[in-house]
Amino acid sequence: MLTLGSGTLSVAPWVSGANPADLPTTYTTLYTIGEVGGDVEFRVEFQEAEFRGQSNFVIARGYYGGNVTASARSVEINFENLARFFTAAKTTLSTGTNGITGTHNVFTTEYDDKPSAMYVKFVHTRTDDPDKKVIVHLFKAFSTALNFPFMREAISTMDIDFNAIVDTTLTTTDQIIRVEIES
Numbered sequence: 001m002l003t004l005g006s007g008t009l010s011v012a013p014w015v016s017g018a019n020p021a022d023l024p025t026t027y028t029t030l031y032t033i034g035e036v037g038g039d040v041e042f043r044v045e046f047q048e049a050e051f052r053g054q055s056n057f058v059i060a061r062g063y064y065g066g067n068v069t070a071s072a073r074s075v076e077i078n079f080e081n082l083a084r085f086f087t088a089a090k091t092t093l094s095t096g097t098n099g100i101t102g103t104h105n106v107f108t109t110e111y112d113d114k115p116s117a118m119y120v121k122f123v124h125t126r127t128d129d130p131d132k133k134v135i136v137h138l139f140k141a142f143s144t145a146l147n148f149p150f151m152r153e154a155i156s157t158m159d160i161d162f163n164a165i166v167d168t169t170l171t172t173t174d175q176i177i178r179v180e181i182e183s
Contacts (some may be wrong), residue, residue, distance in 0.1 A: 007036040007124035008074055009160070011085055014117035014140050017169040030121060031085035037157060038074030040122060042136065042177070043067070068164040068176050070120065070138060074157045115142050120162050132182040139175065140167040 047065040050058045059158040120138040141162040166175050 007040065007122055009034045009036055009075055009166060010123070012119045012121075013085075014119050018119075019139065019172055020172050023108070026111045031081045032078060032136055033085060034072075034075040034077045034125070034160075036072050036075050037124070038072070038159075040073070040124070041069075042179075043069045043071075044177075045069075045168075068138075070136070070141070070162045070164065070177075072077070072160050076155055076157050079126050079145075081121075095161045111129045114142055117165075120164075126182070133180075134182070135180040136177040137180075138162055139170065139178070140165055146147045 010032045012030050019089060045067045045162050046063045049062045049064065051062065053059050115139045120141045122134075122136040124134045124136075126132045126134060136147055141164040145161070161178040164176050168175070
């Protein structure tokens with residue numbers, strides 16, 4: 001059984017065609033926006049259809065859609081890094097070696113705009129061996145709701161949910177999520 005201890009949550013504006021597992025220099029600026037103090041849950045769900053034919057019992061199952069979500073609970077936010085991330089996310093970034101540039105607006109309150117994609121990285125220490133890590137990459141994810149609680153006398157924490165989608169710009173088999181476990 002693999003149990004995870006404390007961890008960090010880092011984000012970067014998503015770059016088309018950049019697989020951070022293969023190209024670690026692509027995301028040179030990761031913003032560590034928080035320390036995860038609670039649980040982290042990764043969910044992969046599929047929609048299914050049952051085929052019965054002339055039988056009362058299922059003879060086959062078909063899977064036709066799915067969702068990948070990651071939820072981090074009780075994240076102690078580093079507001080300085082979060083502000084830096086939002087500032088960087090609204091600037092023009094290089095989106096590849098061909099010199100094409102584009103504006104990435106990760107989160108805005110404008111009515112006609114929408115959240116843009118980001119790269120998300122969870123790094124956790126293993127409780128069975130503190131010298132080893134578990135790293136989870138979400139190559140292209142969205143966070144559709146951010147709540148910023150400000151507590152009077154306690155440390156401010158928040159829950160963050162990420163919805164991952166397929167990164168069709170990647171040519172590798174890692175297109176949604178990658179889990180690296182140091183053994």
